[in-house]
Every structure is written in C-alpha cells, then in structure tokens.
Amino acid sequence: MRVQLTKRQVETYQPQERPYEVRDAQVRGLILRVQPSGHKAWIVSWAHGKRRTIGPTTAIPLDLARAQATHAIAEYLQSGLPRIGQGKSHAPTLQDFIDQRYRAWATLELKRGHMYANLLEQVFAEHLDDPLTGFNTAWADQWLQLRLSTPTGKTKSPPTRSTAARDLACLRAALSKAVSWGLIATNPLFGMRIKGGQSRKVVRYLSLDEEARLRTVMAARDRHMIAARVSGNRWRALRQEDLYPAESLQVTPSMSCRIYARFFACNLAPLPSLHTDDGITGLGSAVTTQSHISCSTQRPHAHKVVRLTPKRRRYACK
Template identity: 50%
Template sequence: MSSALTKRVVLTSEPRDRPYELRDAQVRGLILRVQPSGHKAWIVTWAHGKRRTLGSVEHLTLDQARDQARQAVAEYVQSGLPTLAKSMPTSCTLETLLNEHFEPWAIAELKGGRQYPDRIRSVFPWLLRRQIIEIDAPTMERWWRGRVTGPDAVTKANAARDFACLRSALSRAVRKLSRQADISKVELLTWAVRYSTGLMPRSESCGRS
C-alpha cells in the first residue's frame, strides 16, 4: 500500500523488529526503507525485482530522492535501463569504486556504514589507484604476510577484519562486472584469497577492532 510520504513521516517512522518499506504514492518507484537499527534509506524500483539504493535520509532529502527516482524511472521508460543500474567499466579503480559505488551503498544500508570505506582507505592506500581487476590473490597474499608478520604487525583477527572490509567492496564490483562478457577478469577479486590461503577466518566480518 502506498501513501504520500512527507518530511514528518520520514522523520517519525520508527524501527521495528524487521526491516520494512513505505512506498511513496506521489512518485512512482520511490521507497523509504527503515532498518531495525533505525537507519533509513531511499530506494528506487523500476521493474519487478529491479531496485537500487539512492542514499540515506541523512544525505538525501525527500525532494531530492523524488527527483532521483523520477529520473531513474524516466530513463527506464526511455531506454530500458536507468543510468544508476549500468555496470561499472572494467577500468574502475578501487578509489572510484569506493567513492561512487561502495560508500553510498554502505552508508545507506549498513549501521555505521561510513567506517567501512574509511577503513579501506586507511589500511589499503597503496591500492586506491589500482584497477580493481588487478587486485588478485597473489597481491592479497603478499599484503596478508606483511600485515601479520611485518614490523607493524597486527593480530590475524584485526587483519581479517581489514580484509573483510575490502572483500565487501570488491564483492559489489564482482556483482556488477560479472554481467559483462569476460568473467575471468573478476573471478579472483574476492574469494580466491579467502579460500586458497587458509589464513583468513571465514567467519570474520568488517568492523572496528
């Protein structure tokens, strides 16, 4: 059921035990999603099962979200695919991935989401200008050895959390790039390091130590 969203509705929508969504009756495809944590994000949908996160209510006003939703739906009607749904180019650097894809999603969808891209920038500054298709298993194995045995070594648990943050960002790249023809370019981006080296715990998740 849809109802016209207002600034008051956005502000006063209370979290529940499960995530829930409020659809805007004024602009087709615009949804307000409320997480149990209280985090609220704007989502646009343009076809069955097709949706993207626009951003959190902290960064997008209701009017701004409506404008972006209108544009996405209009592009879908005109060309069959909104610009925001198009795959990123394979020449994308890690820095571009963080700035344009991962950080907006993390802030909108994850509790304390800003910490994850910030941690990646802090731990992996040497990777920021590298093409994401060049971040492979050997690269990460060398990083892991230096991270846990070098002069500024940290515990394996902390290193695993560092890697979990990077893996989360690269996983989003895999989902986008896998729609393109050459899947071999991205097959090592995330899981190869995790399962081939046996060094990183499978249960670790990204978070502050």
C-alpha cells in the first residue's frame, strides 16, 4: 500500500506475523519494511526487482531516507545503476594506497618521491576516502573545472592549467603503479588526454629604451673588466708572466684558453649587433679574430628576444 508517511506514522506501525511493506506516496521508490521482530528499515527500489536497504529507522529519519531515495533514483535515471546498487569495491582507498604502498616506494625509487605523495594528499584531499576504481575520465573533467575555478589558500588565485594538468598526471601515474601491483585491474585514467597550458614562447622586439639599458649595462661591465685586466697585467708584468691582450687579439695555436676567454669576457657590449656572413652567431669557436666581428654602434635592426629555455635567452638581430 502507498501512504503519505510521517514521523509519527513510522513509529505507530506494529509488527505482524509476516513482514510487510509500506510505500511512501511522496517519494516514489521509498519503502518502509516492518519485520515480525519489530525491526523497521528503509528500502529504496529503482526498478522491478532492483532494491537496496538504506538503513534502520532508528538511525535514519524519514527526511534523510527520502533524500537518499531521491538521490538513488536520480543516479539510476542518469547512469542506469545507482551507487547504492553497486557491489562493494575491494580496491583500497586513495589514502590507504598512499600510506601502505605508494609513499614508501616513491621515497625510495623516485627523486623527491615524498613530495609526490604529499601532493596527492593535498590536492585530492576530498577524495582520499574514495576507492581507486572510483576515479574515471568524467570525474577528472569535473575535478579539473573545479580546480581551475577555486582559489588556492597560498596564492589566493586559481592555479594555472599547467599546474592542474601536472596534478592529474601525478594521480594517473600513481594509479598506473597500482595496476602493476595488482591492486586494480586497469587504470581508470589511462588514455585520458591532459591538456596543459599554452607554450610560453616569447618572441618580441626590444624597445629603444630596453636596448639603451642593455648596452649601458654591458658597457659598464666591459669597463670594469678592462680595468681589472689592466690591473692584472701590472701584477703579471712584475712577475714576468704572460700579459692579457690589451685591445686586439690574434689567436695562435699556443694561446691558452684562459687568455682567450679573458679577452672576450670584457667585450660583450657589441654582442647584440654581431653579424657574420653565415648569419647570427655568438662568441664561440667560429670567431677566431676580432676582425671577423662587426661591432657597429648604430642600430641597424630591432633586436629580437628568443627564449630558448625558461632560464636562458640569447639576443640576436632580426
């Protein structure tokens, strides 16, 4: 029978010789089952012959039972099987996996491996109690959207896409290790394409002010190095040692690498305007004498800043 259940009605139902059920008229699928022993329990049914027990009425009130039944019906309509109808997973939770297996292995086998374990605990703190099989690509997409829109406690701003992609890659690598250990059958994030941020390529022209500052700094450095070379030559002359070249340099086979490097170390100001017949070069082995270098003080072209790596740059003419 179907009844508009209330808290008082649930308490007044008495046991009979056989178990009987009372269906709630407000939430379709919610059932109150009364046993001959007097035990009362909530049951949710989402299809014919498909039902699961929510819990006893002494622990779960009517409002909570209705909410859980509504949620189970919604999951059934969306995915075909509510979570309450899934069998209990034997896969360990993410927290158990980190504490029992992954942290010790990562600390021993990976460089700064303990940092990866700490990262998993910090970034995925809300999912530490989820089984390893509970992660999938749909969950990862939702987590990524939430991650990119939630400010962090340290910077007070959302992380970049590259940071979020590295976090997901760390989780995927940990799940792959769980597969190799036989804890789960397959990696639920295997094959997922994690798109990072755009390349940080920087190609632009130096402004006149930037070029002037660059030349000023390099000229000041050269003057300091030249003064040091003059002082060093005085010291070396007193001891009858080979002097460093004063203004020009003629490379000979017997010249030491130290003298060669000393000369070019104090002649960096012309570097932004270097020209050779083969194109743009640095002060390397291809330049053997100063006559090969065109040290023009004019600004023939706007200079281009080309980022080779995040920590290294070279200045060249267009």
